[in-house]
Amino acid sequence: MTTMPERTAEQDLPYDVFSRACPSRGTLEHVTGRWGALTLGALFEGSFRFNELRRRVDGVSEKMLSQTLHALERDGLVHREAQPTNPPRVDYELTPLGREVAERLVGLIEFVEGRMGDVLGARARYDETRGGR
Amino acid sequence: MTTMPERTAEQDLPYDVFSRACPSRGTLEHVTGRWGALTLGALFEGSFRFNELRRRVDGVSEKMLSQTLHALERDGLVHREAQPTNPPRVDYELTPLGREVAERLVGLIEFVEGRMGDVLGARARYDETRGGR
Numbered sequence: 001m002t003t004m005p006e007r008t009a010e011q012d013l014p015y016d017v018f019s020r021a022c023p024s025r026g027t028l029e030h031v032t033g034r035w036g037a038l039t040l041g042a043l044f045e046g047s048f049r050f051n052e053l054r055r056r057v058d059g060v061s062e063k064m065l066s067q068t069l070h071a072l073e074r075d076g077l078v079h080r081e082a083q084p085t086n087p088p089r090v091d092y093e094l095t096p097l098g099r100e101v102a103e104r105l106v107g108l109i110e111f112v113e114g115r116m117g118d119v120l121g122a123r124a125r126y127d128e129t130r131g132g133r
Numbered sequence: 134m135t136t137m138p139e140r141t142a143e144q145d146l147p148y149d150v151f152s153r154a155c156p157s158r159g160t161l162e163h164v165t166g167r168w169g170a171l172t173l174g175a176l177f178e179g180s181f182r183f184n185e186l187r188r189r190v191d192g193v194s195e196k197m198l199s200q201t202l203h204a205l206e207r208d209g210l211v212h213r214e215a216q217p218t219n220p221p222r223v224d225y226e227l228t229p230l231g232r233e234v235a236e237r238l239v240g241l242i243e244f245v246e247g248r249m250g251d252v253l254g255a256r257a258r259y260d261e262t263r264g265g266r
Contacts (some may be wrong), residue, residue, distance in 0.1 A: 015249040018171060020192035028257035032165035038151060043155055065251060076250045076255025097251055104244055106239040110162060113148040116157045120229055122209025 027075050031101055034069040035060050040094070043078065043108050044102040047093035077101055160208050164234055168193050168201040173227070174242055176211065176237040178227035210234055 015024040030036045035057065042048060042056045054065050067094060072078040077098030083089040093100055112119075148157040163169045175181060175189045187198050189196065202225060205211040210231030216222040227235055245252075 001157050005223065013172045016245040017246060018189060018191055023253060024246045027252050028170065029167055031241070031245060032170050033167075034162055037161065037165050038165065042151065058254060061258075067153055068228065074259040075252045076259075078216050097248060097255075100248075101241070101244065102217060104237070104241040108164070108234070109150055111234065111237055112161050112164060113150060115230060115233075116148040116160065119160050119208045119210075122230075123207050126207040126209075 017127065020082065030068075030071045030075055031077070031105065033068070035064050036072060037105055037109070038066070039068050039072065040077065040102040040105050042090060043094045044106050047081075047091045049091055072098065082088060106110070136260070145217050163201075163204045163208055164238065164260070166196050166201070169205060170238055172205065173210065173231065173235040176225060176227045177239050178213075178231070181220065182224055182225045187226060205231065212213050250253070 016022050017025045017028050019025070031040065034072050038051065038057045038060070042053055044057075044060050048056065050065070050069075053069075054062065060068075063084065067088060068082070069078060076095055079093050079098075081091045081093065083091075134266055136217070143206075145176070150158045150161050151156050152158070164173065171190045172186065181189065183198070183202075186202075187193060187195065190198065202211060202213070206213050208226055212221075212226050212228050214224045214226065216224075
């Protein structure tokens with residue numbers, strides 16, 4: 001299917017995101033990139049039309065959302081369903097694999113949201129010690 | 134500690150990564166950004182000196198790793214321990230909060246690595262249908 005990266009003794013899996021040549025690094029970037037993570041997180045709530053998704057992922061441009069969706073669709077994480085209407089109605093939803101990825105991402109997102117008090121406290125202490133940045 | 138983003142009826146938490154003004158979005162980006170995710174993933178294995186970490190996170194530049202570590206340290210996820218030796222020896226390790234974040238990230242990374250066969254299969258089908266990209 002593709003050439004696999006070289007294996008070293010410490011690797012248990014044939015794919016390794018720590019190796020810059022491994023294709024898993026690209027997929028991790030699609031999944032965790034600025035807009036990829038939010039797009040998958042939004043689609044975990046249900047299917048969306050393009051403009052609905054754009055409103056949900058506050059701040060994303062039309063171009064960036066389109067690129068993000070293409071990369072996620074190509075990786076098999078998002079399904080694009082076009083209805084043969086005029087104008088065409090296009091819905092985006094997670095594939096079963098995308099749902100498994102999004103579930104883990106949403107766990108991470110909710111954990112971060114829930115601990116922002118600690119994060120902001122740490123930032124305040126850091127800036128005080130270092131005299132601000 | 135900081136101003137919280139406006140709450141809307143659908144939010145259960147005061148912090149919401151979907152809102153572009155929320156500080157949790159910046160932290161999510163530090164955590165999931167290209168080098169943030171790999172740095173946290175590496176530190177989940179143990180403490181590292183700067184140059185060890187740079188070798189582990191294959192492809193990162195000195196400047197990007199330094200910026201990444203600063204952002205994670207400021208957010209309270211990474212602890213920087215400088216020994217008063219000459220030359221100074223500096224170790225980086227996860228804080229307890231950083232460990233909880235990294236645990237979730239590593240779960241996501243390992244899941245993605247384990248499903249790369251499916252991802253690459255999806256890519257091949259996509260490129261065949263769309264005539265390549």
